[in-house]
Amino acid sequence: MPSFFSKTKSATTPRGGRVTGDNNTSAKSRRLRIFLSYAPDWALTIVLWGVFYLLDKVNGYRRLFDVTDTSLAHPHADPERVPVWLLGVLCGAVPAVIIIMTAAIRRTFWDAQSGLLGLILGLGLVATFTNIVKITVGRPRPDFFARCILPEDLTQNPLHGLTSWTVCTQTDDSQLQEGFRSFPSGHASFAWSGMWYLILYLAAKMRINNRTGYTYKSWLLLAPLSCASLITISRTMDYRHHATDVIAGSLIGIAGAWYAYRQYYPPISSPQSYKPYSPRIPKDEEIPLHHRPNRSSTEHMLNGRNSMAVERISHHHTSDNSDNTLNGQQPLNPNSNSNGGRQGWSTVDIGDRTAYGDGAEDDHGEAKETVPRPVERSV
Template identity: 50%
Template structure:
């Protein structure tokens, strides 16, 4: 026997494609609103802490590699005025997406929850990228292409026999300029621009359903325009002789990776038919319209709840023994999160699967009765 939920919602095919619209969610109460805030408060705190860590590491004295005074790759002039200074970088990678995404939100889904997820995802990607970039920079200590101009070694000085030169020979009096000369790998401008504008690009692609197999070129140009802007920022670092090409390439790849990682934390796959919607909150909604109803299992061979999905493995619908009930978690205009609702359910599901596999192996190895086919 089981308890069934009296609900007029209909079956949804995998993944997340509704056959009929789900009923409108109940109005959010103040209790649920507080639960939502407390549920995502650690996420905001962590991103802010990581962002603060990113800025604090800039003053750390990192490792400084030895170099050759005859090395041509580090003999380029020091550019006093950069094409993309730090202030401009922050506007490009953070402020611009922060203002553009709400406009896209208003034109498309008009969802406060989408605004929350997009902002949190953007900050998460930038914080992760910036923190990793700074840690690698101060640890690797690779000389920039303009190091010799920053160092200003004494005239006529040459490398020691069978050796390289240390930074201690430099006559540069501004330690900030000299310290920054050993932070070439990898490019922070490249990684941050691709992290911020890359997130914006994925956000655009999801809202426009770029991968709907219809091949609209307008969608492709719009979705990848932020990547083009990020590429220009990255290339400018080689024009200013601030980075080697390897630094720019690795930084761009790192920024793209983290932007996609942070985007997928809060949005479904870009090929999903509901890619324009954000994932639903992590806590259950309050739905007073759902009522329990007693039912005999003989009328339901799969032991499901009424209004839920069948457990038949051959079915294309959701299976409640594998995926949690999306109606219990859905916020109007969002996509149900795939997989079990909590880590506890994941662990229990994994343990049950091990037990079932062990039982199947024992039955396969047990001797068959005589006369059996």
């Protein structure tokens, strides 16, 4: 008998509907629909990384330069202070591991999926956009002369003009090609995208804006902030980028991280900022059925009728006074203490099951770990 009822009993959804059928089968079907709905997002992020890789092979624009420009005469640093593989570990792998560990501690797979998808989306968007701008602008790096290897007898520009890259004696075309990719800084944009996303994620999880003022939260957030700053500064120390290059790259990374984070999480100023948005597939896709009205629901309906009556009276009568009177008398107010001091009717919404205290159990814990998406209504 218990097993029979466990399979046939219909669960009530938070919106007042009832989900019929086997609960286990329905849950598995919903998980599959959720996976299929987010599969294109993962596929698109992979495509973006593929585009980034292909763009890196494109031979972009190469600007003219001034052979007397001392800002291009810095030495070529080899090796770099922060190579590409270390950048990927610090600003890509480390935030991903922290997101997974945080979700594991909170025991919510949905938070891990939302956090990782947002992180990969932000990094992919920033890396692709930065590379597009790089190959289009074609600005020489500060160590361009060391890459170009100018002829020793070339000491001035052509008459009434600037010098072209064709005068370079560099035989390695990849070195020369990289010499024209200074703006904006890819290290800076990638570092700030990963670290700023991590800052938003941790700030929300620690509820940084709950007005309790714990100082350890600020010190913890200083770690990713310092990491992104030091990586950005190292690009000017290695003479790979100008100051304006790293500034522009940092702004691109911050904007991309914020955009990607807000796709899956509310703002950190929200009281529920530590929760991701709920999945696209709602729990109650069936036609909602009204649950049995209790006392609060009956009082709400009676209150609604009284309110309609008051609106009808107010619409058909005029008042000569300016103190909200109706033909010299006070209008009816169902919420007042009239009629012998009786309290007014409650205004609890019939569809708001959380007002009765039974919404969280019917949601199987999802409402505790997600923020409901706004319902789009057609006018």
